[in-house]
Amino acid sequence: MFSEKHAKAGVTFPQGFKAAGVKAGIKKSGNLDVAVIYTEREAAVAGVFTQNAVAAASVSVSKEVVATGTAHAVAANAGCANACTGEQGEKDARATQEITAEALGCTAEDVIVASTGVIGVNLPMDKMEKGLRAAVAALSADGSENAGNAILTTDTYSKSCAAEVEIAGKKVRFGAIAKGSGMIQPNMATMLCFITTDAAIDSRLLQKALSETTEVSFNMISIDGDMSTNDMAVVLANGAAGNARIQAEGADYEAFKKVLESICKGLAQRIAADGEGATKFLTVNVSGTKSFADAKTIAMSVAKSPLVKTAFFGEDPNWGRVICAVGYAGIPMDPKTTVVKFGGIPVYANGVGAACDEEALRAVMGEHDIAIDIDMGAGEASATVWTCDFSYAYVKINGEYHT
Structure with missing residues (x-):
């Protein structure tokens, strides 16, 4: 095609x-x-x-x-x-x-x-x-x-x-x-x-x-x-x-x-x-919600979080910032049934950090394209949002963008 x-x-x-x-x-x-x-x-x-x-x-x-x-x-x-x-x-x-x-x-x-x-x-x-x-x-x-x-x-x-x-x-x-x-x-x-x-x-x-x-x-x-x-x-x-x-x-x-x-x-x-100053392309997949609207709201909450975006720029697998953004998205959720994965590797489940291969996780964080998968465990709907990281260059570009 x-x-x-x-x-x-x-x-x-x-x-x-x-x-x-x-x-x-x-x-x-x-x-x-x-x-x-x-x-x-x-x-x-x-x-x-x-x-x-x-x-x-x-x-x-x-x-x-x-x-x-x-x-x-x-x-x-x-x-x-x-x-x-x-x-x-x-x-x-x-x-x-x-x-x-x-x-x-x-x-x-x-x-x-x-x-x-x-x-x-x-x-x-x-x-x-x-x-x-x-x-x-x-x-x-x-x-x-x-x-x-x-x-x-x-x-x-x-x-x-x-x-x-x-x-x-x-x-x-x-x-x-x-x-x-x-x-x-x-x-x-x-x-x-x-x-x-x-x-x-x-x-x-x-x-x-x-x-x-x-x-x-x-x-x-x-x-x-x-x-x-x-x-x-x-x-x-x-x-x-x-x-x-x-x-x-x-x-x-x-x-x-x-x-x-x-x-x-x-x-x-x-x-x-191609976001301003981007070094990472992030795909936020949210599944297991009651509606597309709920999944989109959660995915956008994660995608818009400056703390999440800067963590990925620093190649820091800080899953706490992701689950935090999920929690304040405004959609009812149960932390114990929510699973978060970075590049297919589970990093959060059952309300706590998941044991994982740290070397493999570091390799994922060093990639350009990274998927953040979030399963809410509450339904059949899903949504995908695309975003990027925040780098030093983003501040420089926008600090100098004037007349």
Whole structure:
């Protein structure tokens, strides 16, 4: 299903999509900072957005586009969040739509707008306009990698993927680019994610698939417990694959949703692994609860604990910090029936520390990918949350991240 060969093709892997990323001078680093993704053929659109009450102008504007059910383009920038910028911020977001639409020959209502960067700073619209026009001029079927790099902030690399599946006898392609590294906490994380597909699907079902998929992917990651003002994940489906339009739930819809969920989970894991200053990728598996919600609450409590995260950075198998976070999660539990394992090795059971092979445990703590398994012994439900450790670099990165 997934294509490593075409992973870098990202959002231009599906038929009919072009992309570009250019340098507009918005980032102080001088790196790529304006991206455009475009499909000439009208696309069904779906989106999920931050639940922060203090949302950026790009969020409110893009929600309006998603409400229409169709879109032709995404215009994104990094280096300036255009959040908490009042009326001017909204004017700038709408101007971004208008400039992009004029350059592409579509309508402003067909342009998704996304921004990421420092909060409380107005978009430098002179640079933004030049960047948007340059990006439109540079649109190509090979432009996804530059577009992916243009939306990065503190990420160490661009997250991209490509996939192909057969639906109704037709080969359907998917592609994606995403960014996210800090201020990560659902719902959603500080991330931008753009997914493209040449599938033909009703916008209502596209929204249903994305919303449900987000609950088990992007809403299951945490790096630092902070919720951003600019988060969004958007899917454009232009129908160029020629499959029979998916208009009802059934086998075709399930096949489509399965690929979408795999893409979103994969990107979510890569975002968590690329957390600011991260040296460990932690998977928190909670089982044996009465509901998914209970399992998620417990897993998030562990994943968000600074004491747990710093212990794993120091490669200290301090299971006490984990069981402590389980205990204050607010879900009724019995310490004597709860079992905690690090990398498959039991470290806590029957209300006390478990005897284990200390050499094997030290080896586990030295690995990059570590699973924290917690069995509550109280039911059949489960949930998985992805996170990372806290290192010295996290403080340094965020201490120096300012205007």
